[in-house]
Amino acid sequence: MDRSWLKADRRTKEFEKGVEDLLIFVFENGYNAEKISCPCVNCAHSKSWRAQIVKNHLFQNGIDQTYTRWIWHGENNSVESFNETDTSESINQGTSRMGECDEDDDDDMSSDESSDETDTSDFINHVKGEHQPLYPGCERYTKMKALKATTSLLPSMKEKKPYALGMGYEKIHASPNNFLLYRGDLDEKQTTCRVCKASRWKLNKKGDELEGVPANVLWYFPLIPRLRNLFNTPHIAKDMMWHDTERQKDGKMRHPADSITWKDVDQKWPDFASETRNLRIALSSDGFNPFHGNRTDYSSCPVLLSIYNLPPWLCMKRRYIMLCLLISGPTEPVNDIDVFLQPLIEDLQKLWRGKQMYDAYKKESFMFRGIFLWTISDYPALGNLSGNVIKGYNACTICIDETKATRLVNYRKMVIMRHRRWLPRNHPYRRQKSTFDNTVEKGVAPVPLTGEEVFQRVQHLRARVFGKKQRQP
Secondary structure (H helix, E strand, O other): OOOOHHOOOOOEEEHHHHHHHHHHHHHHOOOOOOOOOOEEEEOOOOOOOOOHOOOOOOHHEEEOOOOOHHHHHHOOOOOOOOHHHHHHHHHHHHHHHHHHHHHHHHHHHHHHHHHHHHHHHHHHHHHHHOOOOOOOOOOEEEHHHHHHHHHHHHHHHHHHHHHOOOOOEEEEEEEOOOOOOHHHHHHHHOOEEEOOOOOOOEEEOOOOEEEEEOOOOOEEEHHHHHHHHHHHHHHHHHHHHHHOOOOOOOOOOOOHHHOHHHHHHHHHOOOHHHOOOOOOEEEEEEEEOOOOOOOOOOEEEEEEEEEOOOHHHHHOOHHHHHEEEEEEOOOOHHHHHHHHHHHHHHHHHHHHHHHEEEOOOOOOOEOOOEEEEEEEEHHHHHHHHOOOOOOOOOOOOOOHHHOEEEEEEEEEEEEEOOHHHHOOOOHHHHHHHOOOOOOOOOOOOOOOOOOOHHHHHOOOOOOOOOOOOEEEE
């Protein structure tokens, strides 16, 4: 069949006739009209569509010009240059390698003869295509070379475990009502919550316990082993000192190291600041729906840590933002998040006291410490993490009693007003009435409370009982 139309313009009648010939050839070879491998430039045989969609793709994108033998649509490939002996040898070599990889699963494979036959025929098809490129335009690898390379990697991949890289995790059971974590000598082996007496295990529709299936789970990814891995990589260990060795110190805000909080830490704990490799981190948390469905009422809560020792172009990179906690749903822990933060807080306390680390860049061991600077979250999460009131007439965590709030009755919303108090005394916005609330602003900005003042306010409060239900007297 004449294939000169492959290089013709897609808008010509010759190209249209060629596309029709291809589809007719497909139907004559018994292919399903609902599922045809698409040979257009974009799909490149990686997807299958209905006949009309394939036709549209060919007109819009054009056909792969290297596809001159329609082997994906029923035509025999007559270009092979190997003989039956080469084929049998290749098959024997491939099956011997596969045998080494699956040596432990021989019994399972022999129990299903039909699947063995299918696998063998598929492998023969790959052998017949050893001269075909792995994908259109690939000159370095053929399909057979790619198959052999993957097969040779299987034995080594079989023996590798995630924890070999220090990336393990702890699956910690939690009370279904968020009262406690089943960890430590007191609770680890308990099957019911000592506070609310609820079962540790999930219940089926009949109310029976499904032993071994926890009702609530916290996934904890230990922090310290992951930090060791960072310092075990020379170029990352070097970047962990960037804030001190390479940062431009001209009084401008270029990095979190230029912030007041960072400078306060250096002034208050000079022994901590003397080691430039000591860690400064921030915590961020928020709930999300992992199922992306508007009709699915489910929310999981991740807790992330950001490392601020790094340069600003690396601080927010995904590989340096550490997922430390993942709190399973279906609802967010809200104020009970303190219960789930316990293992992370224990690791942060250990970091503050110091852990021995090895620096691969300087090739020396040192006493490594870390400090928690601040949290990054939306306003509801701020209330959950800090315990501050974020609703009502005193919702501002800075102004507190000096919050100037107004309730919009018709909208049933609370609005915080008087933001112009923070402007300079002679700022023109202070005198504008109609633009704002028809008043001239003459007030001054409230002064945030000091730590001692906050303590005086909360020292008489009773300790809060965590959990969805209050403890019975």
